[in-house]
Amino acid sequence: MIKKEPWREFDRLYTLYTLEAGKIQALAKGSRRSLSRMAAHLEPFLITDVMIARGRQIDRLAGSDEVINYKNLDQSIEKVALLSYCLEILDKLTSYGQADKKIFNLVKDLLEVADENHLSYERTLLLSRIFVLKLMTYLGYEPEVHECLECKRKVGEEGLYFNSARGGIVCSECVQNSGNQVLGQMAVTAPVLRALRNCHETSFRGFLEIYIMPETVKPLEILIDDFLKYHLDGDIRSEKYFYQVFA
Numbered sequence: 711m712i713k714k715e716p717w718r719e720f721d722r723l724y725t726l727y728t729l730e731a732g733k734i735q736a737l738a739k740g741s742r743r744s745l746s747r748m749a750a751h752l753e754p755f756l757i758t759d760v761m762i763a764r765g766r767q768i769d770r771l772a773g774s775d776e777v778i779n780y781k782n783l784d785q786s787i788e789k790v791a792l793l794s795y796c797l798e799i800l801d802k803l804t805s806y807g808q809a810d811k812k813i814f815n816l817v818k819d820l821l822e823v824a825d826e827n828h829l830s831y832e833r834t835l836l837l838s839r840i841f842v843l844k845l846m847t848y849l850g851y852e853p854e855v856h857e858c859l860e861c862k863r864k865v866g867e868e869g870l871y872f873n874s875a876r877g878g879i880v881c882s883e884c885v886q887n888s889g890n891q892v893l894g895q896m897a898v899t900a901p902v903l904r905a906l907r908n909c910h911e912t913s914f915r916g917f918l919e920i921y922i923m924p925e926t927v928k929p930l931e932i933l934i935d936d937f938l939k940y941h942l943d944g945d946i947r948s949e950k951y952f953y954q955v956f957a
Protein backbone atom coordinates (compact mmCIF):
# COMPACT_ATOMS: atom_id res chain seq x y z
CA MET A 711 0.00 0.00 0.00
CA ILE A 712 1.44 3.34 -1.00
CA LYS A 713 -1.11 5.68 0.55
CA LYS A 714 -4.73 6.09 1.64
CA GLU A 715 -6.94 9.15 1.52
CA PRO A 716 -10.40 9.81 2.90
CA TRP A 717 -13.11 9.71 0.24
CA ARG A 718 -16.57 11.17 0.83
CA GLU A 719 -17.85 10.51 4.31
CA PHE A 720 -17.10 6.88 5.00
CA ASP A 721 -14.88 5.61 2.24
CA ARG A 722 -11.19 5.47 1.55
CA LEU A 723 -9.22 5.75 -1.65
CA TYR A 724 -6.17 3.52 -1.67
CA THR A 725 -3.10 3.75 -3.88
CA LEU A 726 -1.50 0.33 -4.15
CA TYR A 727 1.48 -1.10 -5.97
CA THR A 728 0.47 -4.48 -7.35
CA LEU A 729 2.32 -7.34 -9.01
CA GLU A 730 -0.21 -7.74 -11.82
CA ALA A 731 -1.15 -4.17 -12.65
CA GLY A 732 1.57 -1.91 -11.20
CA LYS A 733 0.30 1.18 -9.41
CA ILE A 734 -3.49 1.36 -9.09
CA GLN A 735 -6.11 3.31 -7.19
CA ALA A 736 -9.15 1.63 -5.71
CA LEU A 737 -11.96 2.68 -3.43
CA ALA A 738 -12.80 0.81 -0.22
CA LYS A 739 -16.42 1.39 0.72
CA GLY A 740 -17.18 2.02 4.34
CA SER A 741 -13.69 1.26 5.56
CA ARG A 742 -13.51 4.37 7.73
CA ARG A 743 -16.79 3.67 9.52
CA SER A 744 -15.74 0.41 11.03
CA LEU A 745 -12.41 -1.30 11.44
CA SER A 746 -13.31 -3.62 8.66
CA ARG A 747 -11.22 -6.67 7.93
CA MET A 748 -10.23 -5.12 4.62
CA ALA A 749 -8.85 -1.95 6.23
CA ALA A 750 -6.67 -4.11 8.48
CA HIS A 751 -5.22 -5.79 5.40
CA LEU A 752 -4.46 -2.47 3.78
CA GLU A 753 -1.78 -1.11 6.05
CA PRO A 754 1.54 0.08 4.61
CA PHE A 755 3.80 -2.78 5.62
CA LEU A 756 1.86 -5.75 4.40
CA ILE A 757 1.71 -7.76 1.24
CA THR A 758 -1.94 -8.40 0.55
CA ASP A 759 -3.86 -10.35 -2.04
CA VAL A 760 -6.58 -7.99 -3.30
CA MET A 761 -9.57 -8.46 -5.55
CA ILE A 762 -10.48 -5.44 -7.61
CA ALA A 763 -13.92 -4.87 -9.12
CA ARG A 764 -13.67 -2.73 -12.25
CA GLY A 765 -15.90 0.30 -12.00
CA ARG A 766 -17.08 2.72 -14.65
CA GLN A 767 -15.28 5.63 -13.06
CA ILE A 768 -13.27 4.17 -10.27
CA ASP A 769 -12.26 0.63 -9.32
CA ARG A 770 -13.34 -0.86 -6.05
CA LEU A 771 -11.67 -3.19 -3.59
CA ALA A 772 -13.86 -6.26 -3.48
CA GLY A 773 -11.81 -8.47 -1.17
CA SER A 774 -8.47 -8.86 0.54
CA ASP A 775 -6.28 -11.47 2.19
CA GLU A 776 -3.13 -10.78 4.12
CA VAL A 777 -0.12 -12.63 2.68
CA ILE A 778 2.91 -11.27 4.54
CA ASN A 779 2.94 -9.00 7.58
CA TYR A 780 6.29 -7.33 8.33
CA LYS A 781 5.74 -7.00 12.03
CA ASN A 782 8.98 -5.24 13.01
CA LEU A 783 8.50 -2.29 10.71
CA ASP A 784 6.03 -0.11 12.56
CA GLN A 785 7.93 -0.70 15.82
CA SER A 786 10.70 1.63 14.70
CA ILE A 787 10.19 5.27 13.72
CA GLU A 788 13.47 5.14 11.77
CA LYS A 789 12.12 2.30 9.63
CA VAL A 790 8.76 4.03 9.21
CA ALA A 791 10.62 7.15 8.05
CA LEU A 792 12.72 5.11 5.60
CA LEU A 793 9.69 3.36 4.11
CA SER A 794 7.57 6.51 3.95
CA TYR A 795 10.35 8.14 1.96
CA CYS A 796 10.78 5.19 -0.42
CA LEU A 797 7.02 4.73 -0.96
CA GLU A 798 6.60 8.42 -1.74
CA ILE A 799 9.37 8.22 -4.36
CA LEU A 800 7.71 5.08 -5.77
CA ASP A 801 4.41 6.95 -5.99
CA LYS A 802 5.97 10.02 -7.59
CA LEU A 803 8.05 8.21 -10.21
CA THR A 804 5.59 5.55 -11.41
CA SER A 805 2.51 5.88 -13.61
CA TYR A 806 -0.76 4.01 -13.15
CA GLY A 807 -1.39 0.60 -14.65
CA GLN A 808 2.14 -0.32 -15.71
CA ALA A 809 3.02 -3.68 -14.24
CA ASP A 810 6.68 -4.27 -13.48
CA LYS A 811 7.68 -7.40 -11.61
CA LYS A 812 11.18 -6.02 -10.93
CA ILE A 813 9.74 -2.97 -9.16
CA PHE A 814 7.27 -5.06 -7.17
CA ASN A 815 10.13 -7.30 -6.04
CA LEU A 816 12.33 -4.30 -5.22
CA VAL A 817 9.65 -2.99 -2.85
CA LYS A 818 9.18 -6.46 -1.37
CA ASP A 819 12.96 -6.74 -0.83
CA LEU A 820 12.99 -3.31 0.81
CA LEU A 821 10.29 -4.38 3.28
CA GLU A 822 12.13 -7.63 4.02
CA VAL A 823 15.58 -6.09 4.44
CA ALA A 824 14.20 -3.35 6.70
CA ASP A 825 12.17 -5.86 8.69
CA GLU A 826 15.05 -8.28 9.27
CA ASN A 827 17.95 -5.95 10.01
CA HIS A 828 19.01 -3.41 12.53
CA LEU A 829 19.79 -0.28 10.51
CA SER A 830 22.13 2.47 11.62
CA TYR A 831 21.63 6.00 10.29
CA GLU A 832 24.27 5.47 7.54
CA ARG A 833 22.73 2.12 6.57
CA THR A 834 19.23 3.62 6.43
CA LEU A 835 20.41 6.50 4.31
CA LEU A 836 22.29 4.17 2.00
CA LEU A 837 19.35 1.78 1.70
CA SER A 838 16.99 4.61 0.75
CA ARG A 839 19.34 5.92 -1.95
CA ILE A 840 20.09 2.45 -3.34
CA PHE A 841 16.32 1.97 -3.59
CA VAL A 842 16.13 5.25 -5.55
CA LEU A 843 18.98 4.23 -7.90
CA LYS A 844 17.48 0.78 -8.58
CA LEU A 845 14.00 2.21 -9.09
CA MET A 846 15.29 4.84 -11.53
CA THR A 847 17.25 2.17 -13.40
CA TYR A 848 14.13 -0.01 -13.77
CA LEU A 849 12.18 3.02 -14.98
CA GLY A 850 14.68 3.67 -17.75
CA TYR A 851 16.91 6.30 -16.12
CA GLU A 852 19.93 4.08 -15.58
CA PRO A 853 22.94 6.29 -14.82
CA GLU A 854 26.11 5.84 -16.89
CA VAL A 855 28.94 5.24 -14.43
CA HIS A 856 31.76 3.86 -16.60
CA GLU A 857 31.91 5.88 -19.80
CA CYS A 858 31.96 9.62 -20.38
CA LEU A 859 28.54 10.68 -21.71
CA GLU A 860 30.19 12.98 -24.29
CA CYS A 861 33.22 11.18 -25.73
CA LYS A 862 32.10 7.64 -24.79
CA ARG A 863 35.59 6.80 -23.51
CA LYS A 864 35.99 4.51 -20.54
CA VAL A 865 36.96 6.71 -17.64
CA GLY A 866 39.07 6.19 -14.57
CA GLU A 867 38.14 7.59 -11.21
CA GLU A 868 39.82 10.98 -11.19
CA GLY A 869 38.70 14.39 -12.40
CA LEU A 870 35.12 13.48 -13.27
CA TYR A 871 31.78 15.27 -13.14
CA PHE A 872 28.26 13.96 -12.75
CA ASN A 873 25.55 15.38 -14.99
CA SER A 874 22.13 14.84 -13.34
CA ALA A 875 20.12 16.01 -16.34
CA ARG A 876 21.68 13.41 -18.62
CA GLY A 877 22.30 10.89 -15.87
CA GLY A 878 25.97 10.01 -15.94
CA ILE A 879 29.58 11.00 -15.74
CA VAL A 880 31.48 13.42 -17.94
CA CYS A 881 35.28 13.53 -18.12
CA SER A 882 37.22 16.71 -17.31
CA GLU A 883 38.42 17.01 -20.92
CA CYS A 884 34.85 17.18 -22.20
CA VAL A 885 33.92 19.66 -19.50
CA GLN A 886 36.88 21.81 -20.59
CA ASN A 887 35.98 21.46 -24.27
CA SER A 888 32.47 22.65 -23.55
CA GLY A 889 33.95 25.85 -22.16
CA ASN A 890 33.71 24.71 -18.54
CA GLN A 891 29.94 24.71 -18.67
CA VAL A 892 29.62 22.97 -15.36
CA LEU A 893 26.08 24.15 -14.85
CA GLY A 894 24.15 21.18 -13.54
CA GLN A 895 27.30 19.15 -13.27
CA MET A 896 29.07 18.37 -10.05
CA ALA A 897 32.58 17.18 -9.43
CA VAL A 898 32.79 13.57 -8.27
CA THR A 899 35.66 12.31 -6.16
CA ALA A 900 37.10 8.82 -6.63
CA PRO A 901 35.58 7.35 -3.41
CA VAL A 902 32.13 8.75 -4.27
CA LEU A 903 32.29 7.31 -7.79
CA ARG A 904 33.41 3.95 -6.41
CA ALA A 905 30.51 4.01 -3.94
CA LEU A 906 28.07 4.98 -6.69
CA ARG A 907 29.26 2.11 -8.91
CA ASN A 908 28.99 -0.26 -5.97
CA CYS A 909 25.45 0.81 -5.09
CA HIS A 910 24.40 0.63 -8.71
CA GLU A 911 25.86 -2.79 -9.40
CA THR A 912 25.29 -4.67 -6.17
CA SER A 913 22.00 -6.48 -5.76
CA PHE A 914 19.62 -4.66 -3.44
CA ARG A 915 19.94 -7.33 -0.78
CA GLY A 916 23.73 -7.32 -1.18
CA PHE A 917 23.96 -3.78 0.16
CA LEU A 918 24.63 -5.04 3.67
CA GLU A 919 27.99 -6.31 2.45
CA ILE A 920 29.03 -2.98 0.95
CA TYR A 921 31.27 -0.89 3.13
CA ILE A 922 31.15 2.81 2.44
CA MET A 923 33.33 5.22 4.39
CA PRO A 924 31.11 7.42 6.59
CA GLU A 925 32.55 10.59 5.00
CA THR A 926 31.51 9.32 1.56
CA VAL A 927 27.86 8.80 2.49
CA LYS A 928 26.92 12.50 2.49
CA PRO A 929 28.39 13.43 -0.92
CA LEU A 930 26.93 10.22 -2.40
CA GLU A 931 23.53 11.16 -1.00
CA ILE A 932 23.81 14.69 -2.47
CA LEU A 933 24.67 13.26 -5.89
CA ILE A 934 21.80 10.72 -5.94
CA ASP A 935 19.33 13.34 -4.63
CA ASP A 936 20.32 15.79 -7.35
CA PHE A 937 19.86 13.06 -9.97
CA LEU A 938 16.50 12.06 -8.48
CA LYS A 939 15.17 15.60 -8.16
CA TYR A 940 15.93 16.25 -11.78
CA HIS A 941 13.25 13.66 -12.61
CA LEU A 942 10.73 14.63 -9.91
CA ASP A 943 8.13 17.36 -9.80
CA GLY A 944 7.64 19.11 -6.49
CA ASP A 945 9.03 18.44 -3.05
CA ILE A 946 9.43 15.12 -1.32
CA ARG A 947 7.11 15.57 1.67
CA SER A 948 8.51 12.69 3.73
CA GLU A 949 12.10 13.88 3.32
CA LYS A 950 11.81 16.36 6.19
CA TYR A 951 10.44 13.68 8.49
CA PHE A 952 13.27 11.37 7.46
CA TYR A 953 15.89 13.87 8.64
CA GLN A 954 13.94 14.87 11.76
CA VAL A 955 13.84 11.29 12.96
CA PHE A 956 17.59 10.96 12.69
CA ALA A 957 18.46 14.42 13.96
Ligand SMILES: [Zn+2]
Nearest residue numbers: 858861881884
Ligand atom coordinates in the same frame (compact mmCIF):
# COMPACT_ATOMS: atom_id res chain seq x y z
ZN1 LIG B 1 34.62 12.80 -22.26
